[in-house]
Amino acid sequence: DVKVTQSSRYLVKRTGEKVFLECVQDMDHENMFWYRQDPGLGLRLIYFSYDVKMKEKGDIPEGYSVSREKKERFSLILESASTNQTSMYLCASRQTGLFQPQHFGDGTRLSIL
């Protein structure tokens, strides 16, 4: 079974802090993704990566950056957290191949006070 592990289930930070959300997958998948999920807005793609050190913007990249130094790890960074970044963050990974599904982690519920 694919295992995608997010470092925290719940996280509380303060406005202006730099926040790191970590995601690790154990299936040697090339592709990794960060989404945020908000009521009424569904899942929105923030950034994705199709290889080590490669990244591409998703639909809502503003206020975020990412890092992929190793294949198994994909980090989401909030450079200066703001209250409107309070959300559920979901990491996913998948093998290359159009028919391959994405596999998700448990999610991190982030609150910015």
Place this chain on the structure above:
Amino acid sequence: AQKVTQAQTEISVVEKEDVTLDCVYETRDTTYYLFWYKQPPSGELVFLIRRNSFDEQNEISGRYSWNFQKSTSSFNFTITASQVVDSAVYFCALRTIIQGAQKLVFGQGTRLTINP
């Protein structure tokens, strides 16, 4: 534009009833892929099934079945003899070549509550 519509925001049924979750998609691409995911209260999205646009064969897996109809651009999901453990938010998703093969477009989700 690529779009997935799950018109049913919330559904509530009594245990053992059958329930169908609707999914309608829009795409101009002739090659595309459809997926269903389940999100239980714990938060993790669990992959349930995938279909490519060339395979209209319906599928049954235990109490779950999926009806893919290209003529109506629909990929509906039916749970037979529902159980309380089926309570979750269910998402339908679309991947196409046109928009970049990496991206999944999700519907808004349907919150299904099964009451004992």
